[in-house]
Amino acid sequence: MDTPIHFPIFAVNVITEKCECKDYYGKQVDVMNIAIFQMDIVFGNPEKNYEKLSEWMKNINADETDTIVLPELWTTGYDLTRLDEIGDKDGKQTTAFLQKIAKSYQVNVIGGSFAKQTDEGVFNTMIVVDRNGDLVHEYSKLHLFKLMNEHHFLQPGKDEPGFLLEGTEFAGFICYDIRFPEWIRKPVLSGAKVIVVSAEWPSPRIDHWLTLLKARAIENQSYVIACNRVGSDPDNEFGGRSIVIDPWGKEIAIASYQEEILYAEIDLEVSKEVRSRIPVFEDRRPDFY
Numbered sequence: 001m002d003t004p005i006h007f008p009i010f011a012v013n014v015i016t017e018k019c020e021c022k023d024y025y026g027k028q029v030d031v032m033n034i035a036i037f038q039m040d041i042v043f044g045n046p047e048k049n050y051e052k053l054s055e056w057m058k059n060i061n062a063d064e065t066d067t068i069v070l071p072e073l074w075t076t077g078y079d080l081t082r083l084d085e086i087g088d089k090d091g092k093q094t095t096a097f098l099q100k101i102a103k104s105y106q107v108n109v110i111g112g113s114f115a116k117q118t119d120e121g122v123f124n125t126m127i128v129v130d131r132n133g134d135l136v137h138e139y140s141k142l143h144l145f146k147l148m149n150e151h152h153f154l155q156p157g158k159d160e161p162g163f164l165l166e167g168t169e170f171a172g173f174i175c176y177d178i179r180f181p182e183w184i185r186k187p188v189l190s191g192a193k194v195i196v197v198s199a200e201w202p203s204p205r206i207d208h209w210l211t212l213l214k215a216r217a218i219e220n221q222s223y224v225i226a227c228n229r230v231g232s233d234p235d236n237e238f239g240g241r242s243i244v245i246d247p248w249g250k251e252i253a254i255a256s257y258q259e260e261i262l263y264a265e266i267d268l269e270v271s272k273e274v275r276s277r278i279p280v281f282e283d284r285r286p287d288f289y
Contacts (some may be wrong), residue, residue: 008104010087029268032166033082035060035068036262038242038255040199041151044079044086052098060261062105064168070093070112071229072175072198073124080153083122087115095127095135103133103203108165113141113174115193121155125147126172126198128163132151137163140182141174148236158267163186168194168268175199178212181219189281192246193271197226203257206239218249223266247274 002007011176037056042048053074060068075094076086083282088094094114102109109129116125124144128137144150161171161183163269171187171194178184178197195216201209209228217224230240242255244264253264 030285041077044076046075067108069227071111072200074112075114087117091116102129111224145176194223199228203237217245246269251275
């Protein structure tokens with residue numbers, strides 16, 4: 001199935017000069033400008049999706065973008081039965097492609113996920129590349145979604161989700177992972193302040209998507225940056241509504257149900273402030289649970 005390539009509608013949210021960004025107490029802090037690529041995915045055609053991402057990159061303002069975030073399985077979509085044929089052998093092609101983009105535009109890339117072929121099977125793998133083009137993190141989806149037959153075609157990952165980007169502790173997850181709060185909490189206990197989620201979340205459960213993400217932000221006192229795809233494949237319709245939520249649970253920016261680039265600016269010190277005001281982690285009772 002070869003669907004046409006659409007060019008994005010731009011949704012601009014929270015545009016602030018870095019020098020003007022203040023935290024709740026009015027002092028100067030560091031910020032990061034995020035661009036979420038809420039894409040439709042050309043089903044089962046990695047080359048078309050590479051082309052599409054290349055076109056989208058031409059439309060961003062690289063001078064005002066620090067990090068881009070991509071959706072789950074953005075190279076193939078859920079063409080699961082053909083992953084042995086269209087998956088990326090050892091992830092070499094996709095990694096090199098995203099490294100080139102990162103270096104060319106001087107942006108960090110949280111590369112959603114792609115089908116990585118290995119000798120152990122196919123994994124649903126997220127990679128993170130910094131603005132120098134260095135691969136800084138790799139995470140393969142731990143929780144496979146049986147309702148979409150992932151367990152028949154994919155292997156569960158064994159990677160830790162935490163990583164360091166621009167000196168800040170992040171954690172990256174993929175779609176179904178967000179229904180497991182104990183998994184999200186693990187890297188937060190090790191210092192993560194920003195939770196990134198890439199997904200192909202179906203339209204019928206889009207209310208769950210938004211509710212779960214807000215809960216994960218509030219309970220972990222962390223930013224949540226979540227990228228969902230739009231469009232459809234032969235079996236599913238996907239709901240978009242990519243979103244950025246601050247550590248108080250407030251929506252900073254939210255996308256529509258259509259293709260678009262969603263921009264947001266996050267203040268990397270806010271999580272620390274929230275955690276000092278409501279000391280949830282100090283009040284935990286892990287001896288009881």
